[in-house]
Amino acid sequence: MWELASVLIGGICTLAIFSFLIKENAVYRSFEHLFIGIAAGFAPVFTIKNFLWPNILAPLLGFGVEYFPDGTVLTPYNSSYLLYIFPLSFGLLYYTIYSKQFGWLAKLVIGLSLGFSAGLGIKGFFAEMVPQIRSSLKPLIVFSAEGISWTSSLSNIVFVGAMTLVFLYFLSTVKNDSLQKGSSSKAARWVMMICFGAFFGSTVMARMALLVERVQFMSGPWFQAVKGLIAGGV
């Protein structure tokens, strides 16, 4: 029954959103707000249900303590969970942002978060980028067991050539008209336009995939559910 209801509601929501294709209307707007509300509500609920409660609050409040039927303790309370109070209290200081008098306390939390994120970011940048920079330094002539691999060599030449052109295009620390306005600049623009074209094409493809999935849903499960409902065979 719930499955049928969810299919029917899913179809109605899809039609309401697609009604925008005809023109902007009140039904579309109300469903748009509904979606935003649901999406915004999901994250806090799931964070509390899947993280805060089972990992922090339940052990801290002693909900993990288990007893034998005679009342003796099977799993005793672990007092080290009390240490959770310190980071928890520190995090709660963020909410002092709403107070004029104690608003400065929130800056401590923000400062720590920023420092933490910056540290992680630097570490992450090197872990991610160093292998990519290394792999960008490709040989222009690739040798295989049979001799020169012409396809791989051509691929590497195109790669290195395109990369060099785009680097030169964005070289804004040196004033050089021949670099910034000359034929290399035009070639770099062509390279970037081809790249943007590929990005745009793949974006259209992704949007079409969303449409295909919705049409498949509407023409399949939803259509069957509506047909069943009308025929009274539910």
Place this chain on the structure above:
Amino acid sequence: MANAGRRIVYLVIFLAVLLPLVGGIRLPAAPLKAATESFHLVEKLQKKKGRIALVAMDYGPSNYAENGPQAEVVIEHLMRRRIPFVVMTQISQGEGFLEAVPESVASRLMREDPSQRWTYGEDWANIGFRTGLALFIQALAKSNNIATYISKDARGNDLSKLPLMEGVSTISDIDLLIQLTGYIGTFDTYVQFFRRNGVAPTFIHGCTSITIPEAYIYRDSGQLKGILEGVSGAAWYSELLEKTYPKREEDSSRAINTALGISQLAIVLLIFLGNFPIIVRAISRRIR
């Protein structure tokens, strides 16, 4: 055509999508090298005690159209190869898929061969939605005992008591990481932080069509060993599964891929028709 209303364009696209789906048209998927590599990576995996695969289904309903079919095919392949795996997500709206996809694939496989069983806890486990993004991924990678660190699965069981987690302690016991997402930020965190002492599991990434060009950079640098390129990647993977397991029931990826291909042809045709009068007018003006 240049002056035709946008609603006619919508209608043409809608029909181009609907007709192959309703008419049951199925075109063969185009072979994709990166998806073939992904298939062979899973195919080469051997079931060993204390070794698992991690499937990060980091997508919600907005990316389901592309990441959904990818999840279906890779989970099916892992189940057929009897590789124990753990599913998780960092996207709160994706939690429902963690239960639904492995369950539906397992029941499809059991329908195909009733003598075989796939059970929760032995063949797969669901550790649910995890918050913390980079912090969580880093902590998971650095953990000396993954089961103790995660503590409970999404069904409330002690993870350490599940049979598939027996002998699994650190990231080095994860043979394969399959991460499916359309969010570059979520994908990045695995590349950056899912490693310990320079050791990271073999990484397959299922991306959406938008992120394909970016994903290739990571493949080129060797950070990714395989890619599933949107629905097309899933459809080709599905064909490879069909070739390896001929009794296999068809999944949704080929139907979606066919409709996608036909709709793209319709877009190309519309672009041509839309530009044709403009080009003709420009040429005739030049002649005059």
